[in-house]
Amino acid sequence: MDNGMHEKLLSSEEKAVGHLKERVYDESKKIWRVALPGIIARVASFGTIIVTQSFIGHISSIDLAGYALVQTLTVRFANGVLIGMSSATETLCGQAYGARQNHMMGIYLQRSWIVDFLTLTLLLPLFIFGTPLFKLLGEEEGIATSAGYISWWFIPMIYNFVFTLTMQMFLQAQSKNSIVAWISIVQLIIHVPLSWLFVHYFHWGVDGAMGALVISSWFVAFAEIIYIFGGWCPQTWTGFSTAAFKDILPVIKLSISSGIMVCLELWYNSILVLLAGYMRNAEVAISAFSICLNINGWEFMICLGFLGAACVRIANELGRGDAKATKFSIKVLITTSVVIGVFFTIVCLVFGNRIGYLFTNDVEVADTVSDLSLLLAISVLLNSIYPVLSGVAVGAGMQGTVAIINLCCFYLIGIPIGALLGYVANLEVKGIWIGMNIGIFTQSVALSYMKASERLQRYYLKSSDEPNNINNNNNNNGHA
Incomplete structure (x- = not known):
């Protein structure tokens, strides 16, 4: 009896794992x-x-x-x-x-x-x-x-x-x-x-x-x-x-x-580069900071692709009224993006000492880029998280909330902290970048809280496997 029950449990677990793999594969394809x-x-x-x-x-x-x-x-x-x-x-x-x-x-x-x-x-x-x-x-x-x-x-x-x-x-x-x-x-x-x-x-x-x-x-x-x-x-x-x-x-x-909303995020790095221009050795500071930002920006292009995918997938599942599918899609999106982010973070840490020479022959600039490689790696890792969370919120129709979060985290937290660390604490370019990462980290925490809180739950309609939702889904399909 015990052996039979054990075999049944193993069989059900194997089926569950197989079903999960199939769901992950299907969602990943989408x-x-x-x-x-x-x-x-x-x-x-x-x-x-x-x-x-x-x-x-x-x-x-x-x-x-x-x-x-x-x-x-x-x-x-x-x-x-x-x-x-x-x-x-x-x-x-x-x-x-x-x-x-x-x-x-x-x-x-x-x-x-x-x-x-x-x-x-x-x-x-x-x-x-x-x-x-x-x-x-x-x-x-x-x-x-x-x-x-x-x-x-x-x-x-x-x-x-x-x-x-x-x-x-x-x-x-x-x-x-x-x-x-x-x-x-x-x-x-x-x-x-x-x-x-x-x-x-x-x-x-x-x-x-x-x-x-x-x-x-x-x-x-x-x-x-x-x-x-x-x-x-x-x-x-x-x-x-x-x-x-x-x-x-x-x-x-x-x-x-539309322009105002997008510009708030894109101009964040621009202001930080401008601050770098007031450092003691401005030529080196601007060059090194810009090289790191462009490497970071290049990897960020991958994350923007996931942001677009998040917008589409979340909007589609919410439109169908399936809360479980919405949550599952979010999990697959974040996991995929983070895995890619971890890979590029490791690349930045391993090749950080040599990256600068791809862009310049100036030893001082290359050395400064090398000093910033750890902060670059942290930025790359954060890149893999917050664009997907932004895409989830936008897909749920919360653009206004995201814009306010960006304004507060970037301009009221990131830039002032960066300026203080750069000029008052004499950390220079490192201080500016630490401030930038703090702003992005704060934004990620705020978006995570918003996703997990009741504020986003009102966008999650009842799951299709709940009895009360069968009629709702039929009605939705009828309206579509």
Whole structure:
């Protein structure tokens, strides 16, 4: 009797384990189907920025600091505005696609081009007057002069954002984001040899590195335009229309509100780089901090893919009214992201002493990067947690709460602590980064508490296996 019971228990446990493995596999397939194209596109696209920084870093440490200032301050500022405003395109196109008003998607795309083009043109003085702007902010004269020159090169590059960001949202709303991933891969493949050709073969220096960046960036824009105009989106792109100029004010309002939310997070690192520019050895501080931030940012592109997957999966399961499936999806998302984060954390710890030499020949800068490698590893680990938690909250429709949490944790906690540790405690760049990590850690704790608390429970509808929920699910299906 005991043996029979024991065998039955083992059999039921094996079935449970097998069922769990099957559920994890199925959920993982759903997650990666959404996350993988976004990860590939972001990693490849951001990779061109990293490659350009590496080539410039081996030309001159002053130019490396100048590039770092422009890329992390003015370019990220403009990019943050345009990403936020382009997210309005995603909202409008998604609604139109869901309502089967496919013809409106092309009109929304054209409206977003108009709004984004005008917005970027208004931001041009930041790039035209780069040198006096950075001098006004108190940066060293040599760094400010180099940054001002590189700012001019970024002008033709940033205008591709007007088209690429909006077209990617347009294609994503139709579940055609795989084409964006393929185009981004080709962009990176083109960019590396082109940079080598211009910098090392033709000896064009900074001009060659920036010229390669401009060409590879516009390759993406032209490739996406050819895809959309060439007949691969027949239902959603029906040609140019004067309707794009009508009712443009609501688009502007939605774009501005979306832009503000996104910019709060993207500008966080920019302010920290600006603080690094006031250190004793500003050239080394800016260069080393920027190198670490860009490595961190490159890995963060993977995490953003999981953020998008979290938004989609949580919204889907909540829409179906299945609380257990929602919670299970959250567990798989966080576990997958953390495993990847731990892997890259180990890579940063193992190769921390050598990472700096990929970007510069300056021993002092490379040594500073090495000193920051532990903090970089911590940042990479935190990256694997809080984007997924943000995606969960956004998927549950709590964008406003997330925006408030970001504002408090980043700007009221992270930046002040970083400034105190950097300047008052004389920890310099390390102090700034510790403050940044404290801000991110606080945000992760706040988002975890929100997910676990009753505040999120109201978004969790009754599980489909509960008797009372059978009728609810039927009603939901009927409304769908």
